[in-house]
Amino acid sequence: MLELRNVSLNLDGTNGAGKEILRNVNLKLERGKLYAITGPNGGGKTSLAKVIMGIYTPSEGQVLLDGEDITCLGITERAHRGIAYGFQQPPRFKGLLVEEIMKIARPNLDTVQLRGYLRDVGLCPEDYLDRDLGPGLSGGEIKRIEVAQLLARNAPVTILDEPEAGVDLWTIQKLISIITKRYKGNSQGIAIVITHNEQFLPVCDEIILLAEGSVQERGTPEQIWPLIRDDIVCKMKGQCGGSVYGVQ
Numbered sequence: 001m002l003e004l005r006n007v008s009l010n011l012d013g014t015n016g017a018g019k020e021i022l023r024n025v026n027l028k029l030e031r032g033k034l035y036a037i038t039g040p041n042g043g044g045k046t047s048l049a050k051v052i053m054g055i056y057t058p059s060e061g062q063v064l065l066d067g068e069d070i071t072c073l074g075i076t077e078r079a080h081r082g083i084a085y086g087f088q089q090p091p092r093f094k095g096l097l098v099e100e101i102m103k104i105a106r107p108n109l110d111t112v113q114l115r116g117y118l119r120d121v122g123l124c125p126e127d128y129l130d131r132d133l134g135p136g137l138s139g140g141e142i143k144r145i146e147v148a149q150l151l152a153r154n155a156p157v158t159i160l161d162e163p164e165a166g167v168d169l170w171t172i173q174k175l176i177s178i179i180t181k182r183y184k185g186n187s188q189g190i191a192i193v194i195t196h197n198e199q200f201l202p203v204c205d206e207i208i209l210l211a212e213g214s215v216q217e218r219g220t221p222e223q224i225w226p227l228i229r230d231d232i233v234c235k236m237k238g239q240c241g242g243s244v245y246g247v248q
Ligand SMILES: Nc1ncnc2c1ncn2[C@@H]1O[C@H](COP(=O)(O)OP(=O)(O)OP(=O)(O)O)[C@@H](O)[C@H]1O
Pocket: 011, 012, 013, 014, 019, 021, 039, 040, 041, 042, 043, 044, 045, 046, 047, 048, 088
């Protein structure tokens, strides 16, 4: 189980003043489940992922993995404990090839498996294995390669930050299917997908709605999607002073 206990995060704002990014977040996430985190832009989703990965250290609170307090552990130690994070904006590594980064993700990967993971994300291995991970790859291509890496890695805790962002309409459904097939009901792992995609939400076991740095709602898609849909309608009509979740 991955647990966040009373996690708050303050970062420096533009004028140097402290800015509260996360406020008193409490979450317990179980193995075998696929979680969706959604919410307005700037609500704190990526920051929460970075707190779990150890990129940001919480100002208050604790992060626990299978009962062990990992709050003070760095990124590398957390990676060794099986936490993997796919960035919202994946870094580009000029000079590194697709085949090489896949083997870094999972060193004992054989050629058949490696090619299979690239096909899973809709990329033809023959065209991509020797491509450089520098600026020559498009946004959607680099995103798909990152998802392929995470599939290959098969970590006990996987966080995908908007895996569908920039991916074309012909491939999104394939990507959702492969992520769902891999992580839903997989008793070995916990998967968290940060998403704004309407097609992703219904296939997840639970939706966590994060807004203004706090967990506002949590439940099954049947429980949470109507609340989001009503809030979208309310915001569009400009009623109730707009959104109850503080959407600008
Ligand atoms: N390093 C930082 N320094 C200062 N402020 C930051 C930093 N990182 C994030 N923020 C601020 O924290 C808030 C939450 O950002 P975050 O990236 O977590 O949002 P998000 O929910 O992932 O949004 P989006 O849906 O647009 O990806 C934003 O107001 C953002 O400007």
